[in-house]
Amino acid sequence: MKKxxxxxxxxxxxxxxxxxxxxxxxxxGCGGLGGxxxxxxxxxxVGYITAIDGDVFDxxxxxxxxxxxxxxxxxxxxDEARNRIKVVNPDIVIDPIVEMIDESNIDILLxxxxxxxxxxxxxxxxxxxxxxxxxxxxxMVHGAIAGFYGxxxxxxxxxxxxxxxxxxxxxxxxxxxxxxxxxxxxxxxIASIQVAEVIKVxxxxxxxLRKKVLFIDLLNNSFDVVDFS
Numbered sequence: 370m371k372k373x374x375x376x377x378x379x380x381x382x383x384x385x386x387x388x389x390x391x392x393x394x395x396x397x398g399c400g401g402l403g404g405x406x407x408x409x410x411x412x413x414x415v416g417y418i419t420a421i422d423g424d425v426f427d428x429x430x431x432x433x434x435x436x437x438x439x440x441x442x443x444x445x446x447x448d449e450a451r452n453r454i455k456v457v458n459p460d461i462v463i464d465p466i467v468e469m470i471d472e473s474n475i476d477i478l479l480x481x482x483x484x485x486x487x488x489x490x491x492x493x494x495x496x497x498x499x500x501x502x503x504x505x506x507x508x509m510v511h512g513a514i515a516g517f518y519g520x521x522x523x524x525x526x527x528x529x530x531x532x533x534x535x536x537x538x539x540x541x542x543x544x545x546x547x548x549x550x551x552x553x554x555x556x557x558x559i560a561s562i563q564v565a566e567v568i569k570v571x572x573x574x575x576x577x578l579r580k581k582v583l584f585i586d587l588l589n590n591s592f593d594v595v596d597f598s
Contacts, residue, residue: 373458374414381413385572390416392571395479397421397470397498398488399446401551402512404435404453405560406486406567411454411461413568418454418461421478422446423469433553470494475501484570486563487511492535499524499531508570512563516549517588519559523566523577533597534582555587 370383377386392415396403399422410418425445430437436449447465454463470478475497479485485502487509489495495511502509502524509524511531524530562583569575580598585591 371460377413381568381572385574386414388572389414389568392484393417393419393482394484394486394567394571395419395421395482396486396488397494398490399436399450400424400430400488400490401433401556402514402560402563403446403486403488404437404450405557406488406564407450407454407463408435408457409561409564410567411458411463413564414458414461415567415571416461417464419464419466419478419482420447420450421466421468421470422450423467433551433556435557470498472497476505479505479507482507484567485509486567487513488560488563492531495531496535499529502526503528510563510566510570512559514551514555514559516551517555517586518549519555519585519587520582521559521562521566521578521585522582523570523579525579528580530580530582530597558585558587 374386394410394415396407396418399420407418407420426437426442428442436453441449445467447467451463451465454461466478468474479501485507487495487498499509503526506526511524512521522530566577569577582595584593
């Protein structure tokens with residue numbers, strides 16, 4: 370076991386670390402949520418990470434996006450994710466995909482992964498991601514943020530949790546991320562919970578948020594789990 374992973378013990382066993390190192394995770398979106406997710410996955414030891422994003426950094430990303438800095442404005446987010454992880458954990462394989470997912474490429478891009486992470490910012494693409502992850506029999510961890518609010522759920526192939534979330538009265542059910550803005554602290558928190566869900570699913574540990582949604586309201590210190598089962 371490499372010294373860099375010693376502080377993962379005793380939360381994770383050596384057997385767990387071997388399994389994580391052999392895992393393949395696809396992160397859709399390398400912005401506010403995605404940047405934190407990719408870095409945390411790399412630091413914990415997930416061996417292969419596909420980072421998908423066709424967008425470039427701009428100055429408005431500096432307030433919250435971990436991968437964004439003043440020297441990479443105008444550069445692609447997926448490529449910059451790879452550059453960042455090279456200096457964080459060079460043992461991890463980062464495959465940057467400089468594309469936006471759509472119906473024409475999504476199956477090809479998702480195929481072969483053990484898990485998909487939703488770090489998107491719009492409902493339409495999230496629904497498409499849920500549909501195709503289900504078709505390919507790949508679990509998916511969803512996260513969304515807006516202002517002081519966030520939500521996380523884990524969706525197995527036979528579930529349709531996003532359909533339930535976005536037909537309800539969630540703070541985020543109308544895609545209001547841009548309306549409420551995103552300060553620096555919200556994506557970091559929600560991304561951390563998403564990564565914990567990824568690790569639980571990959572290692573079959575604990576109780577993932579399956580058919581449950583964790584709704585977080587940091588303004589009023591409210592953490593509520595809604596059960597959709």
